[in-house]
Amino acid sequence: MRTAYTADQIRAAEHELMARLPEGTLMQRAASGLAAACAAMLGKVYGSRVTLLVGSGDNGGDALYAGALLARRGARVEAVLAGGRTHEAGLEAFLLAGGRTAGDGAAGAEAVERADLIVDGLVGIGASGPLREPYWGLARAANAAAAPTVAVDVPSGVDASSGRVEGAAVEAALTVTMGARKTGLLVDPGAALAGEVELVDIGLGPYLPDPDVVGLTGADVAALLPRPAAESDKYRRGVVGVVAGSDQYTGAAVLAVGGALLAGAGMVRYAGPGEPVAQVRAHWPEAVVTELERPSLDGVGRVQAWVVGPGLGTGDWAREMLAQVLASDVPVLVDADGLTLVARERDLLGREAPVLVTPHAGELSRLTGAGREEIEADRLRHARDAAADLGVTVLLKGSTTVVAEPDRPVRVNGTGTAWLATGGTGDVLSGVAGALLAQGLGCYDAGSCAAYLHGLAGRIASSGAPLHAAGVAAAVPAAIRELTSRSS
Numbered sequence: 001m002r003t004a005y006t007a008d009q010i011r012a013a014e015h016e017l018m019a020r021l022p023e024g025t026l027m028q029r030a031a032s033g034l035a036a037a038c039a040a041m042l043g044k045v046y047g048s049r050v051t052l053l054v055g056s057g058d059n060g061g062d063a064l065y066a067g068a069l070l071a072r073r074g075a076r077v078e079a080v081l082a083g084g085r086t087h088e089a090g091l092e093a094f095l096l097a098g099g100r101t102a103g104d105g106a107a108g109a110e111a112v113e114r115a116d117l118i119v120d121g122l123v124g125i126g127a128s129g130p131l132r133e134p135y136w137g138l139a140r141a142a143n144a145a146a147a148p149t150v151a152v153d154v155p156s157g158v159d160a161s162s163g164r165v166e167g168a169a170v171e172a173a174l175t176v177t178m179g180a181r182k183t184g185l186l187v188d189p190g191a192a193l194a195g196e197v198e199l200v201d202i203g204l205g206p207y208l209p210d211p212d213v214v215g216l217t218g219a220d221v222a223a224l225l226p227r228p229a230a231e232s233d234k235y236r237r238g239v240v241g242v243v244a245g246s247d248q249y250t251g252a253a254v255l256a257v258g259g260a261l262l263a264g265a266g267m268v269r270y271a272g273p274g275e276p277v278a279q280v281r282a283h284w285p286e287a288v289v290t291e292l293e294r295p296s297l298d299g300v301g302r303v304q305a306w307v308v309g310p311g312l313g314t315g316d317w318a319r320e321m322l323a324q325v326l327a328s329d330v331p332v333l334v335d336a337d338g339l340t341l342v343a344r345e346r347d348l349l350g351r352e353a354p355v356l357v358t359p360h361a362g363e364l365s366r367l368t369g370a371g372r373e374e375i376e377a378d379r380l381r382h383a384r385d386a387a388a389d390l391g392v393t394v395l396l397k398g399s400t401t402v403v404a405e406p407d408r409p410v411r412v413n414g415t416g417t418a419w420l421a422t423g424g425t426g427d428v429l430s431g432v433a434g435a436l437l438a439q440g441l442g443c444y445d446a447g448s449c450a451a452y453l454h455g456l457a458g459r460i461a462s463s464g465a466p467l468h469a470a471g472v473a474a475a476v477p478a479a480i481r482e483l484t485s486r487s488s
């Protein structure tokens with residue numbers, strides 16, 4: 001399990017640890033980890049050109065001490081001093097080791113341009129608001145330079161506690177983060193700007209509180225995934241009910257049923273009108289299909305979880321089906337058109353059994369009234385708030401998918417690929433999550449494992465090229481195989 005923390009949590013832990021250690025110990029630990037990571041990236045340290053962007057705080061101090069270590073190994077290190085003040089002891093050590101300073105004007109820009117490696121020590125967890133000048137300009141110069149940038153603690157311009165970016169931010173090839181991962185390194189847009197993330201252990205572990213967010217690893221997902229036992233039969237392995245698709249949108253039904261079947265449901269029951277029924281029958285002879293003359297679940301049979309909403313439409317038929325599904329006593333996943341209906345009629349969510357909603361930012365905006373762009377910029381907060389307000393588990397889809405449930409750390413998933421942003425992949429995800437719910441996982445585990453599997457299946461289906469939703473569904477067994485074979 002990857003854990004991550006807000007700036008305030010880290011600061012409090014550092015405070016406790018620092019009180020037990022001689023002054024400067026933590027920064028020395030941070031700097032030697034940073035210098036080692038820079039050296040590994042450079043390959044050959046001797047004779048290489050390293051340019052440090054140094055802000056006014058301890059983030060700049062880390063960069064200066066690391067720069068001193070690199071200078072002692074023969075690198076030509078220049079520091080662009082960008083702040084009104086500079087970490088004094090760090091600067092002294094840097095100059096003593098043979099480092100040189102460059103101003104923040106034209107000389108600084110040239111130092112950035114000629115570097116083999118840029119170290120971003122402008123701001124870390126002490127930053128507030130968008131980068132000010134000259135930091136802003138230096139961040140842009142670093143991004144325009146040919147050399148890769150190693151960010152100290154967080155890429156400057158990324159809010160450490162949320163991943164939010166207001167204005168310019170450094171695009172790092174590697175972020176060397178001190179003591180513990182920061183939340184903003186796991187959530188986009190911050191996650192995308194951080195590049196690889198390397199954690200330097202400075203001894204903070206025992207002082208850290210419960211994490212702010214967590215990310216499941218492949219091993220975590222493998223351990224959570226239900227596996228059939230010798231005595232399992234199709235009913236005990238979990239029956240998923242799918243209410244999706246309409247005469248107009250038949251594909252959503254096919255894709256949701258496919259996602260559920262291929263993610264290991266014991267049986268999938270599909271109920272809908274004539275057109276999607278014909279399509280589901282043609283694609284998935286394994287599914288148990290009920291053709292409906294009127295919107296009613298009578299005679300559809302028992303299920304352990306429902307998936308409702310993809311391609312369902314938003315008219316009277318859809319509303320009635322949704323209401324009946326939600327009136328059941330099993331977990332329900334609500335997606336797509338189901339979310340539009342729920343946004344109109346929040347009372348539908350008032351039920352005892354668990355609910356997992358799986359909106360993208362636009363659908364969440366309809367549900368909560370927050371602006372779509374606002375949600376994209378601060379996905380964590382909006383997913384958390386929605387979970388608390390609605391009293392449900394929220395899986396907010398996007399480049400990092402986040403799963404929020406009241407009183408639990410948000411789970412973030414980074415396995416996806418940009419190629420997954422194509423029609424129908426959400427329908428597959430709802431089927432996969434439905435299969436996990438039916439097999440007994442709670443909404444929090446089902447949502448986060450489904451996001452992981454779906455992202456991995458997307459990568460397998462894509463291999464760096466365009467994919468289509470049916471291909472993602474087809475790759476779900478390979479994703480499960482990859483996870484379970486790695487961990488067995």
Ligand SMILES: NC(=O)C1=CN([C@@H]2O[C@H](COP(=O)(O)OP(=O)(O)OC[C@H]3O[C@@H](n4cnc5c(N)ncnc54)[C@H](OP(=O)(O)O)[C@@H]3O)[C@@H](O)[C@H]2O)[C@@H](O)CC1
Nearest residue numbers: 026027030057058059123124125126127128130131132153
């Ligand atoms: N504590 C520890 O034990 C350890 C800490 N460690 C390291 O320390 C880092 C935290 O250091 P920190 O607290 O000094 O804050 P930091 O992020 O360097 O900068 C804050 C200063 O920047 C400025 N500034 C703020 N916002 C700005 C903006 N938008 N645009 C421009 N400038 C802005 C503002 O200064 P001002 O300009 O107002 O004078 C403010 O005072 C942490 O990330 C890690 O790297 C490690 O060594 C491990 C041990």
Ligand SMILES: [K+]
Nearest residue numbers: 123152154156
């Ligand atoms: K930084």
